[in-house]
Amino acid sequence: MSTPKHTIDPAELTRFVSDKLLGGRAIAADEELLLSGLVDSLGVMSLVAHIEDVTGAPVPMQDVILENFATINAIADYVGARA
Template structure:
């Protein structure tokens, strides 16, 4: 597991999986479809990404394609970090 995947999984588990087994969350599970994260949770997730990885998430990037699963988050964070390089 790469460091970003580990950090994202830990954040989601600690902040959104109240009492659920973190291992039950698959990397491709939709946060919205499974009810793990709602619109307020998306804002928490964005704050985490910006603080943890020192990137800025633009309003037009607040879409499920970027934020709706662990794998999508990892890809999005990787792309934002590469933009900084």
């Protein structure tokens, strides 16, 4: 097991969202993803799985809330804030 990471690169995350979830559409780091309907619930679950892959640490379901996943920046903050 590798040690869990507590950071995620916003640029990498942006690429993932753009390529895998939005079919190549450009996305800004502070652009609203959820309430806009850009990313749906299953998309969020793909994001969760991606974050787990990259950081090596599980994302508890109770953390999957609007505040933590609203924008790329919010996600990066959330990952950084996990101790």
